[in-house]
Amino acid sequence: MKNIVFNGKLPxxxxxxxxxxxxxxxxxxxxxxxxxESGGRQTTFSPSFRMIVDMATEEIHxxxxxxxxxxxxxxxxxxxxxxxxxGIYKKVSVEGNQEKLPxx
Numbered sequence: 647m648k649n650i651v652f653n654g655k656l657p658x659x660x661x662x663x664x665x666x667x668x669x670x671x672x673x674x675x676x677x678x679x680x681x682x683e684s685g686g687r688q689t690t691f692s693p694s695f696r697m698i699v700d701m702a703t704e705e706i707h708x709x710x711x712x713x714x715x716x717x718x719x720x721x722x723x724x725x726x727x728x729x730x731x732x733g734i735y736k737k738v739s740v741e742g743n744q745e746k747l748p749x750x
Contacts, residue, residue: 647712647727653687662718667731698735705739 647664648654656662669679669692680691698707713725729735 660718661724664712664724664727667727696730696735703739705737707735707737709733709735 647667649656649662652662654663669690671679678692682689682691692711694711696709709730710726711730712727713720713722715722715725717723
């Protein structure tokens with residue numbers, strides 16, 4: 647995962663770029679991933695936010711590549727990346743309870 651602004655030009659120890667990350671699947675699978683060239687540079691496609699909803703319940707299961715912050719020195723920058731890679735979702739319900747559940 648390269649930062650869209652710096653495109654891998656900053657030293658690795660700064661922690662701006664992450665990876666390499668293997669994304670299984672294609673455009674036709676739930677875990678989508680695609681690598682292609684656009685404008686003369688390598689580009690990737692994958693969903694950054696995943697959500698599973700069972701309409702019979704009052705809860706959703708979500709995860710997000712990286713985390714809720716785009717600020718490199720925030721504790722929330724890339725805080726959820728491992729969960730996104732491994733398919734661990736947060737359960738959010740009307741009652742406000744949250745727990746992590748694996749979905750593959």
